[in-house]
Amino acid sequence: MKKYMEVALELARYGKEIGEVPVGALVVKEGVIIAKAHNEVEITNNPVAHAEMLAIQRAAIYLKNWRLHDCTLYVTLEPCIMCMGAILNARITKLVYGSGDNSKGAVESQTDLFRSPLFQNIEIYPGILEEESKKLLKNFFYNLRE
């Protein structure tokens, strides 16, 4: 899992360089990365352009199927409500994430969607390379306040 999360962290770092909240995401199927994304909310002025949403849509384009069966989503930050809903709608099987998000995290921080019966078929692995993701976000928001 760490190998893929390293790639997601690289995407998050690139997002940071262009002024986005540093979050990176990938979709992996049968050991192959089929989609990559970082946040694009600011550069595209799109409120739904979170890394997870873009990775999910790119994976659907790659598979020519909106049902992402047997796919794992890796993301450096705990998903928000919208992204958790997209994970559900796209039939993502496994979710792996880095740091928790106290302000918007919808797996367990702000809402506990993972306890909802709707999510009972998803495996969730939190805390993978958590510190690296936290440090990246902390530096980003610290620099914004400068």
Place this chain on the structure above:
Amino acid sequence: MKKYMEVALELARYGKEIGEVPVGALVVKEGVIIAKAHNEVEITNNPVAHAEMLAIQRAAIYLKNWRLHDCTLYVTLEPCIMCMGAILNARITKLVYGSGDNSKGAVESQTDLFRSPLFQNIEIYPGILEEESKKLLKNFFYNLRE
């Protein structure tokens, strides 16, 4: 409210004609419809192309701003988790919807996100032209089973 919901129902009917789950949505700002959409999941093979998601993104393009302050989202069906998250992320002020959705509705049917503190700044009006929306969905799913 009914006037705008009639337009959303027209969009839903058009979606049905092209094989989509019949849901229509609009974004209204200061009495003007600034974005319209119906579901496009099947025709675009995109798991996140719900009517609400598309209407929100089109409104952001129109306003050249991802923050949809003072905007109302009209949608014929109770939004799912993903769409409720997008409503929150886009800073939608008011949500008006038609029928409830027992299988995926995230306002109050399957999860009660409207009770979450994250949603305390949104006004929610359910049940507007509820019967028309229900009838449309019922016919659609009935025909699918034929």
